[in-house]
Amino acid sequence: MGVEFGLLGPVAVWNSDGTPLPLGAPRHREVLGRLLIARNRVVPVGRLVADLWDDEPPAGAVGAVRTFVAALRRTLEPGRPPRQPSRLLVTDGPGYVLRAGRDAVDAWQFEDTAARAAGAPPHAAVALWEEALARWRGPVLADFPDATWAAAEQARLEALRLDAVERRADALLATGAARDAVADLRAHVAVHPGREDGWVLLATALDRSGRRGEALETLRQARGALAGGHGPGPALVRVERLMLSGTAGSATEPAGTTDGIWDRAAAAWDRSVPARSRARLHATAGLLRDLAVTGADGLEEAREHRRELVAAAETTGDTELAARIIGSYDVPAVWTRADDPADSAELSRAAARTAARTAARLGPGGPPVLRARLLSVVAVESRGDAAADAPLPRAADSPVTEPWRLRAERAAAEAVRLARRLADPALLAFALNGAFMQSFATCGSAARREALGAEMARLAVDHHLPGHEVLGRLIRLQACAGLGDLAAADAEADEIDRLAHRNERPLAGVFTSWYQALRTCETDGWAKARPRYARLLESTANSGMPGLTRGAAVLVALVPAMRSDGLPDPDDFARLDAGPYGPWLEPLLLAASGAAEEARQALTAVPRPPRDLLQEALWCVLARAAGAVGHEPVLRQARDQLASAADESAGAGSGLISFGPVAHHLRAAQEALDAGRRPLT
Structure with missing residues (x-):
């Protein structure tokens, strides 16, 4: 109506240009104040009479209230035609209601x-x-300091x-x-x-x-x-x-x-809460979940205490309680190599065991939300090859369907199906996190991950899940980088940094900082990116994510060689910790040092690269080594595995490093295979 009301001081009304409107006698202002604090609820006439007259009301009190209301209506809607009902101060059943929007009352x-x-x-x-404080003009309802x-x-x-x-x-x-x-x-x-x-x-x-x-x-x-x-x-x-x-x-x-x-x-x-109670276990689970996103120290503490909490929950003998404790840790996870692979494998197996026991005890009518949460835990914790219960297949051999991977993929798919059926946004976000972790069955899955990240971000925005919005955007940043869409990745990085600052998610900045170094390398070259990477390796070494940072220096050192057509200088790696990447780096360094036979032996024994964000990059490393020493089985497998990623950048989907277009590595592998088949002349 263009009218604004004041409670934070004397009762007041202003028209659309800020001019005060005359409210007449104190009783008029009192009726207006009483209706305003009712917050768009009807105040019966009898209630108004009782409030305005603390003692015995006069015989004409009801008529007086109606007179006050009529006067207020004339003030508030001076242009209202006669006999047309008021749209602001409305008669509703036994009383009156003042229909004011939230932006029309200073309080x-x-x-x-x-x-x-x-x-x-x-x-x-x-x-x-x-x-907010500038809206105060004095004590609330200053005209009526003693009104009950x-x-x-x-x-x-x-x-x-x-x-x-x-x-x-x-x-x-x-x-x-x-x-x-x-x-x-x-x-x-x-x-x-x-x-x-x-x-x-x-x-x-x-x-x-x-x-x-x-x-x-x-x-x-x-x-x-x-x-x-x-x-x-x-x-x-x-x-x-x-x-x-x-x-x-x-x-x-x-x-x-x-x-x-x-x-x-x-x-x-x-x-208030008894020691050793289930309430303490539940509360501790929630505290650890929040602790994990506070920064490096909190993440490490949460990881350590989570193991103890799960063990404590299992000792109660209450399968459903254990299921709830295990399934409550829905911390957004974006890196596909577990910080502690052995711990992740044990937790994944514990979740699977508990899921089976819960299903058996509760029967088909048991809570599907518990099953969905446990399946999501299995999917998230089985990232990479953390759930492997047998040696990994060799890179030189034909691909096989690994039982533990099939179980994890099925867990992810079932969790998403259940979460969609239950229409539970937070549960679906957690299940999509598991689906992301299990989206690496083959190389070249960046487009699928982009879709998963976009869905998670939309879901999180619609239902105010800030942690999963950051995760969805991080997933999309990685995928867009892998697909070469740097403009889209830049937009996600900016939004991630804004959200991380607002919602106190400091670890998100680790990933956007690495992306900025990758982007510099892609657009300005290795010479400009090198000092940026050097600073990053130093600043993120203690980020609390060893699965991300251990061995990262080796990946960075490989960039200039892998973006060219040559072999790296082994001396550049002499003092670097290869971390988890040692098995795939060794054949390349042996080939670069001239130890061709040792390189071929290493290639024969090397396992296939983990099914994670760096699998394309590691297949490219193996292809370079195999091409250098003529190891045809690995070279052929690398070519076949990388074929589905021909439109992507090798390693860029990690958001950390890029070895250049996969298509370039495919051409080099095919040329090496063709050269090996030519007859000697």
């Missing part, structure tokens, strides 16, 4: 802006908190305002603007001395401004102010301890609001 605008601020990164959050009907809404909104003041200060501290927070926090604690978080934030802001003496004095004042209540809480004690030890003052250390909530909630949990 609701404040709440919505605060909600956006709570999910924004620090710099954006500061601006949003300031926008207003008390609850006044208390609720005032509590939100105090929280907003503190969270704005928290955001300022996170941006390094501690000095800007001091003045407002001083005023805040002066008026509200019982707010422990306010004191903690003020002391922290002073300390980060280089005023530790004032900070310690502030903490002393806080103890005095809080002494009449429950005394200082854990957040204040912690900050004081850090300052006295000389370790506070970090510009990146979380401020008091978050710490205080965490400490109090953790203490309440310890008091």
